[in-house]
Amino acid sequence: MKYTLxxxxxxILTFAILFIVxxxxxxxMDASLNADSLNNVEIKQAIFHIKPSSYLVQTGGSIGxxxxxxxxxxxxxxxxxxxxxxxxxxxxDTDRVKLTLSIRQLYSPWKxxxxxxxxxxxxxxxxxxxxxxxxxxxxxxxxxxxKDYYTxxxxxxxxxxxxxxxxxxxxxxxxxxxxxAFYYDVHVSDLMLISxxxxxxxxxxxxxxxxxxLKLHL
Numbered sequence: 001m002k003y004t005l006x007x008x009x010x011x012i013l014t015f016a017i018l019f020i021v022x023x024x025x026x027x028x029m030d031a032s033l034n035a036d037s038l039n040n041v042e043i044k045q046a047i048f049h050i051k052p053s054s055y056l057v058q059t060g061g062s063i064g065x066x067x068x069x070x071x072x073x074x075x076x077x078x079x080x081x082x083x084x085x086x087x088x089x090x091x092x093d094t095d096r097v098k099l100t101l102s103i104r105q106l107y108s109p110w111k112x113x114x115x116x117x118x119x120x121x122x123x124x125x126x127x128x129x130x131x132x133x134x135x136x137x138x139x140x141x142x143x144x145x146x147k148d149y150y151t152x153x154x155x156x157x158x159x160x161x162x163x164x165x166x167x168x169x170x171x172x173x174x175x176x177x178x179x180x181a182f183y184y185d186v187h188v189s190d191l192m193l194i195s196x197x198x199x200x201x202x203x204x205x206x207x208x209x210x211x212x213x214l215k216l217h218l
Contacts, residue, residue: 052070052071052072052218053071053072053073053217053218054070054071054072054073054081054083054215054216054217054218055068055069055070055071055215055216055218056068056069056070056071056083056085056213056214056215056216057213057214058085058211058212058213058214059211059212059213060209060210060211060212061102061159061161061185061187061209061210061211061213062130062157062159062187062189062209063085063087063100063102063128063130063211064087064088064089064098064099064100065087065088065089065090066087066088067085067086067087067088067100067102068085068086069083069084069085069086069102070083070084071083071084071106071215073217077109077111079107079108079109080105080106080107081104081105081106081108082103082104082105082106083102083103083104083106083128084101084102084103084104085100085101085102085104086099086100086101086102087099087100087101087102087130088100089132096134098132098133098134099132099133099134100130100131100132100133101130101131101133102128102129102130102131103128103129104126104127104128105126105127105128106124106125106126107124107125107126108121108123108124108125108165109123110122110123111167116169117168117169118166118167118168118169119166119167119169120164120165120166120167121164121165121166121167122164123162123164124162124163124164124165124183124185125160125161125162125163126160126161127158127159127160127161128158128159128161129156129157129158129159130156130157130159131155131156131157132154132155137154137155138153138154138155139153139155139156140153152190152191152194157189157190157191158189158190159187159188159189159190160187160188161185161186161187161188161211162185162186162187163183163184163185163186163211164183164184165181165182165183165184165215166181166182166183167179167180167181168180168181176218177216177217177218178217178218179217180214180215180216180217181214181215181216181217182212182213182214182215183212183213183214183215184210184211184212184213185210185211185213186208186209186210187208187209187210187211188207188208188209189209192207192208192209193207195207
């Protein structure tokens with residue numbers, strides 16, 4: 001996979017922007033002072049976590065055959081998460097492999113305990129933006145194409161998704177890994193959703209995609 005200096009600059013700038021955006025989201029209200037020393041009054045303050053609280057590996061989701069990333073879980077019940085993923089797309093019938101970068105915002109409001117070790121989240125939903133690296137992809141159509149010939153960017157995709165997860169709470173010792181979660185998501189991109197509305201030949205659910213993943217909570 002060959003990159004020019006321009007491509008490398010594109011990679012660095014894109015990743016930096018996505019990382020900065022994620023830090024603005026990655027906060028949690030989890031610090032409290034000792035109740036005995038402060039008349040049993042809990043004081044919580046916002047703390048920005050630069051270090052990820054989870055790591056992920058995923059297949060599918062229109063971001064590559066395999067994708068790895070990191071996440072920041074926050075909220076009173078850790079119901080929110082912001083995640084960054086780097087995806088790998090094999091060459092298939094093209095001339096080179098491709099890389100994708102994605103930023104995902106997740107909301108999972110409920111968790112149902114199954115027993116002391118396992119729990120079930122019946123809903124995980126959210127949206128993500130993904131970009132494919134490489135100069136052959138563009139945000140707006142090059143001048144060689146007629147105006148309005150391409151109305152969608154080939155470089156940037158927006159997706160919405162809906163899924164579920166199953167979590168295994170790890171034993172307290174060792175404490176490095178708190179829990180391991182398996183998840184699946186059904187997603188649809190902006191392009192496929194518009195195509196489904198305009199093109200009746202896309203019957204059933206063949207305009208949707210599936211993602212499977214593992215999430216390691218630290």
